[in-house]
Amino acid sequence: MHRTTGLTIVVVAQANSTSNNNNSSVPFASLFAINDPLRTGPEPDSELIGNIQGIASVAGMNASSTEYLDFGFNTGKFNGSSLSVFSRGEPDLAVVGGRGQFMMATGVAQFNPILVNATNTIAEFNVT
Numbered sequence: 462m463h464r465t466t467g468l469t470i471v472v473v474a475q476a477n478s479t480s481n482n483n484n485s486s487v488p489f490a491s492l493f494a495i496n497d498p499l500r501t502g503p504e505p506d507s508e509l510i511g512n513i514q515g516i517a518s519v520a521g522m523n524a525s526s527t528e529y530l531d532f533g534f535n536t537g538k539f540n541g542s543s544l545s546v547f548s549r550g551e552p553d554l555a556v557v558g559g560r561g562q563f564m565m566a567t568g569v570a571q572f573n574p575i576l577v578n579a580t581n582t583i584a585e586f587n588v589t
């Protein structure tokens with residue numbers, strides 16, 4: 462997953478509040494739309510195999526999020542299939558289904574950050 466703040470993850474709603482009691486760069490009660498490129502490796506020029514679309518809401522006072530993500534594949538062996546995860550925060554997300562070759566999938570997607578800075582996140586997901 463290759464994520465760029467403001468480009469592949471965007472704030473679509475935020476609470477009308479003048480305080481940020483959790484002292485986080487991501488204020489409590491924010492809702493994000495996600496459309497991240499899904500690549501075969503951490504390199505920016507690695508093969509594009511799909512995208513991750515979904516939503517994330519910051520619902521915890523410690524800036525934790527609840528996320529729904531759909532890993533959609535548009536090339537190769539899994540072309541036309543997707544894997545859906547829904548869970549609270551990291552590093553583990555619950556696999557709750559999918560379509561195509563992942564129909565009725567269950568399990569766990571483990572989030573492994575490779576690069577995290579102020580504007581970019583590159584992560585690997587290991588799915589069981």
